[in-house]
Every structure is written in C-alpha cells, then in structure tokens.
Amino acid sequence: MPELPEVEAVCRKLRADGAGRRIVQARIERAGITRPQSASWIEEAMTGRRMETVERRGKNILLHLDGDLVAHIHLRMTGNLYVVPDVRFRPVAARAWWELEGGKGLIFEDPRALGRVHVHRAEALDALFAGVGVEPLADAFTVEHLRARAKGCRKPAKLFLMDQKHVAGLGNIYAAEALFRAGIHPARGIGGISAARIASLHAAIREVMHEAVASAVLAYAAPGRFAEAGSFDTAVYDREGGPCRRCGRKIRRIPQGGRSTYFCPGCQR
DNA sequence: TCGATCCTGTAG
C-alpha cells in the first residue's frame, strides 16, 4: 500500500482518531514482525503507555509514548495502521493490536506480514534514522540538494529515487511517475543527467508528492466505494502496453532492482 | 549490483 503519501494519510487519520489515548493492552500476533526484538518485550514495553504524538519520517511511523519510548512501525508492502471503534472486532490479518483506553483498538493489519513493529528509547532515534534522507516536501529539499546527491552517483535514476537515503518516501509508483513527468529514462545513470533536467526532476517530485498526498488523504478520509475518488491517476505505473497520454507510444515495463519499472520510451530518454 | 529472502494473496 504505502509510499510517503499513504503513510502521511495514515498518520493524519491516527492523529484525528487515535493519538492521546493510553494503551491498556498490547498484543503482537505474529512474532516475526518485531524481529530482532522480542514480541513479549514489546507488549510489556507498550502496555500502560500513553500515545502522545504521531510522527512520520519517510515511510516510517513513529508513535511517541510517555516514558521516553517510541514505537516504530513500518508498513512495508501491505501494511495498514488505523483505529477501530471496538477492539473486540479485528480483521483476520491483524498482526498486532493495541487496546486503547475507552475500548477502541489500534490495528496493525498486514496480510503479507512483511511490516515491522519495534520499540526504541527516544534518545536512540536520531542515530537510528541518521541514514534516512531529506523529506521531499520539506524546504530542505532544494534543487541544489538533489544535484549534490546525484553528482557522481552511478545508480540508475529510478533506483536512486527509491533509495531512502537520498530522498525519503518515494517508492515504486511515485518514482516512476516523477521520472515520466521529468522526461527521464529510468535506467539512465542519475549522475549523468544535466543540471536542467535535475531541476525538472526536482519539480516533478514535489508535484507528484503534493498531488499524491492530497489524493491519499481523501481516499483515507472517505473509505469504501468512494475511495476511488481520491486515488492518484498514474500516467505510466501499471499501464504496460497502454498508450502514453502525451505521445501515444506504448508504455513499457522493465525489471529494475527486482521490481517492475514502467515508462514511456517516447517521452523518457 | 544482483539475487534471494521475508510472507500471503490474487490475477492470469
């Protein structure tokens, strides 16, 4: 499910209907999601704590608890984190859940169970996230910053964008969409791209992220059959064989880093 | 830098 925009939407929803409550009971249903930490230790550490604030760093969700503890949750491919009105009614794929004061439940739902739940001391956070790059929607993400990171880097453009240490939060969909808008072939080395094109890539990343956050927030606010109304309209992702909306040529799919990359061979060079 | 790995579900 989640790249930065979806994780941002999840966080906003959590703040609206979950944060600020005390955790009465914590339960990890699938021990693997806490590795290498012990599931029972996490249950004990979180029980009785109050959730004070919800923070997002890239695709990482941080639940700041009292007692200087932080729950770190990563949704990976199929995770979701949300509040339900009654903790007794949980989905089958609830890999972890927390009973909140008043009877509501915080649910970590993840069919593939690839997501992660960890607990850290607050003072360990900066070291833990030292390798996470700049937020694409923050002021610190400038054209110069992107140029500096790209300079001398031989990675293919798409893999560069998906590497969380350069820019935090892009994933398979939005990296492909940003490259399409900037007219850059995903396999080109990022370091060999002109300064002018890096500037348009920067603009494209911000555009895509802004639009996607708006869509995701809408989709998460009004779930159900109206979720479609808030979904991001992709130009290339998952459109193999379809016509490019700009030049009409067929969208292609190539493997990169073990994933599928979609692009237009006419518009992206 | 590639491939395997972690997992389960779904589409073809």
Add this chain to the structure above:
DNA sequence: CTACAGGATCGA
C-alpha cells in the same frame, strides 16, 4: 500452476 505485488535487507 506461475508471475507478480505501493519494501527493505542481507550475503555472494
């Protein structure tokens, strides 16, 4: 049945 899935990490 195989291929693939909005992620990240690890070892060869």
